[in-house]
Amino acid sequence: MADPVKFTIDGRPMQAAPGTLLINAAKEAGIAIPSFCYYDGLALQAACRMCLVEVEKTPKLQVACTTPVAEGMVVQTDSPQVRQARKGMLEFLLTNHPLDCPVCDKGGECELQDMVFRYGAGESRYVESKLHVDEKQWSPIVFYDAPRCILCYRCVRICGEGLGVGALGIGNRGAAAEIVPNRGDHLECDECGACIDICPVGALTSGTYRYKTRPWEMEHIGTICTHCSNGCKTTLGVRNGNIIRANNRDRSGVNGEFLCVKGRYAFDFNENPERLTAPLLRAGGEFKPVSWAIALATVAKKLSELKARHGKFGVIGSNRTTNEENYQLQKFARLVMGTSNIDHHRTGDFATLLDTLSGRANALATTADVYTTKAALVIHSDLAQEHPLLAFQLRANSRHHKAHVYAVTPGPVREDNYGTGVRADPGREFEVLATLREKLAAETELIFLFGAAIKGAAIRQLVEFGDSLGIPVKYICLLDYSNSRGASDMGLLPDLLPGYRHVSEIGLDPGMDCDQMLSDPNLEALWVVGSNPLARQSLGATNAFLVVSDLFLTETARRADVVFPAMSAYEKNGTVTNVCGDVQKLSRGPKTMGTKSDLDIVALLAREMRADLGPTKVDDVFQEIRRTVRGYENLPFGVIETGGAAATAPVHGPVRFESRPELIRPTANGLFTSGTLGRFSGMLNGLIESPGALYRDPHVRPVIEFGSGQLEMVQDK
């Protein structure tokens, strides 16, 4: 590293690396230089002129947000001249800014309000009437109030640079300048709402939150998004037990402040009127709401009787329930019911990857690695649609560290725009990889992110290919749903216990998998937790006793004999493991009357059957997981407890299991779908972009198809 530069800010001698911007150098020393347009991680704009400082021997005030520190520089950040300049800038900003703070959504958390309070300009010398422009609605989510806009370009930059969408721009000029959407009078974009949350004032407001509350009236609860597998931290604004908004403005968690449309707006499923709020018991072909006591007793009686005569019983677990719930659920199946007939909807072949990588350390990439790696290769996934955080991390990595990104996909993807995109029909990925070999081998390190099409033997082939490159390669097996990885880690598999140990270790034979359970005509009882397998196939055992725990009356629940109304992930505590193996904590936000967590349902059912399942409290179960589950044993409790992410380290020895690639069923959930939860989110369904399509991007540059003639690559820009 180059020698640090020495300089003085407000009389304090300081040093920083060459190239450090004044605004950041000052911040390091605890000196706040106000700014609107400067935003960490985005391109420099120097539009707002709030960060003007006095630099000795420079005739005019300088903008601290674009001026790098220099040797011997003497800077004043709070001289009378600077204070006057700031006051003047604020007076300019307020010339046309409406003073509607009392009705503005941003009131109370508005940067302009804060600045005026601190530096202002309470009175204006302008007497001209303000230029009024009517508010515009650009989508069900995004509203724009031009007079409030201070033209800091933050929204334009986050959309273009951060999301790679570029749906916002600046129209007109001078006093008439305003933000414009990409489709004339409306937006067609990811609808992620990043523009709204990044807006320092109330110019951009959201359709779900506007005029509903004041920020200080809500309780802010940091939890993990329950939609896709990326595990973004989302801060729920909860008032009177209802979620009013979700954002992540404290930038904690693996995602910083990134959230997609699902994390920010698709929480409305939680309050869908169709939520189940009482247990349902089938009586004479009709569902009848009953008390929890009756529902639990009915199921307990049935299962006890079944157990006594060794009847066939199975469990299909969920991809969205917590690690603790999954762990206790498999204990219930294996210890209480004495069967390993337990499985979940597998969205990727993680166990095979683990087995292939056995004995290696650091072969699995974390979410943070995606931002720091020198190069990455995406295989068979439309990352921006299916794994928005990972795609965001890759884009940021490419922007900030010039990482090389490759995408081998069947159709055009957003990664093509800043990396090397190559088209490959499903099944022909390895032919294309071979053509990329030279370029890949020239990298210093790589992360392979591969979708569900790469499974079974293909995973072994991929790792072989990775090994042959002669550089360190890490892997991410892309899964869908918020806790698919946790379901697999916690042993919701017929032949694997938690931590990928073989079931024979506890004296059980491998059980039936999902398909076998659903088709076995002799199955006597099935418990389906948070999953909807009967949406795609019917139950082979037509007379089987079916118990379902879910939020909604899904196709599966409709066929049930007893339905337990379950809590959503936003309503409970616990931990989930994201697609990269980062373990994070859920915190309870709202509550829906009548529902119970699956952890409680398992515990109550076990108690009703007079069986001992060990701990019942979330924290105690987590401690047991830390004691007994491989990969989870060294998880730093403090990090997770305080809302951080800790990576599991599950790569140990070979995994003994029967590889069943045919059970891997990709979900094809994009940005605007989310399995069952997505169906019950009015917000997601109400967007013009919904349901979205994988492998389509209107702005993508044309690429010649592989397999249809000559192979041509889109080169790095």
Added chain:
Amino acid sequence: MTFSPELEARFAKMLQSYPPGRTRSAVVPMLLYGQDEVGYVSQELVEEVARRCGVTPLQVDEVIGYYSMLHRARLGKYHVQVCTNIACQALGGEQLYEHASRTLGLGNKDVSPDGLISLEEVECMGACSWAPAIQINYDFHHLVTPERFDRLMESLRDGSYGRKAS
């Protein structure tokens, strides 16, 4: 979208005249020449320029919004621009514009029903020494009095414009 061979050649040369990765610099000249050929900046033109310069249509729109000589609506065959900026204003530019507006029956940026004439009030055209000045398409007309203006309009209507010195 294709243009005349001459314009295509011009565009091809233009795209080569900027350093690599700076093709977006061609947006403004492409729009100007494209507008001359198409008659206005059509949506099709916006998308074509965006495609050729490697930017989004929105980024092209940003440029159009910034420059007043790029028009998203079709103009008259003769676009009459009257300067009311300071030098012209001091010498009767505003009265000239009002006269133009009244006699032509057109407001700012309006087009006559026959599509022959459109009127626009513009800022300084750099002809202050000969104020008040107007511009018809790309031609300047200096020291324009209302009478001279009327004669010019008459020549536009009877087709004699441009054939003799005005």
